[in-house]
Amino acid sequence: MTALNEPLPPPVPSKAFLDRLALRRSAPAQALTTPGPSQAELDHILALGARTPDHGKLFPWRFVVLGPQSRAEIASRLASLVELRNGPAKDQAVLAKLTAAPVTILVVSSPVPGAKPIWEQQLSAGAVCMNLEHAAGGFGYSASWITDWYSYDPQALPLFGVGEGESVAGFIHIGTLNEPALERPRPEMSAKVTRLP
């Protein structure tokens, strides 16, 4: 752990790092299987995920680590919710994504009221999600960032301990992909970049 105000080394050029960024891809959540991160690796992944910019040093997010047992229990209660509200079959089908991976980190956006703009605090939670995926990749695991209907359902959120004023930034499922990831369309950069002199 680096001490507070200790000088940090400057970034060094790293082709391996650039190659990783150039080839990184999310995994389909259902295709994530064992092995998953060990407890020590998971702690490391969480610490790296938390090393994320936020305006005001508010750390406006928190983690819920969900193992297979808690996810299975929650998924069965979510299945009852789908039935209760006569939800579409798709709502039931996507529950398979919640339970497949060896481990899941729920990133909860937990903005501090009256501090910096809420939007900025939520952006920071999104950055945490991306950092978690990178950190998982650094340990050789694949990851998937999912929300799905239960991230927005007021009856579902308490099952995950998401409280008033909080929202789900993402479920980051982590494990090993037992098939190659396939490239997907990427944007035409000229349509996305404006250059000003």
Ligand SMILES: Cc1cc2nc3c(=O)[nH]c(=O)nc-3n(C[C@H](O)[C@H](O)[C@H](O)COP(=O)(O)O)c2cc1C
């Ligand atoms: C905030 C957020 C929520 C997402 N929710 C879902 C979801 O509920 N279901 C899904 O299939 N994909 C979802 N995705 C998309 C997956 O993460 C997708 O596989 C990924 O964006 C693929 O991009 P990549 O290959 O560049 O990683 C979500 C992505 C983000 C950023």
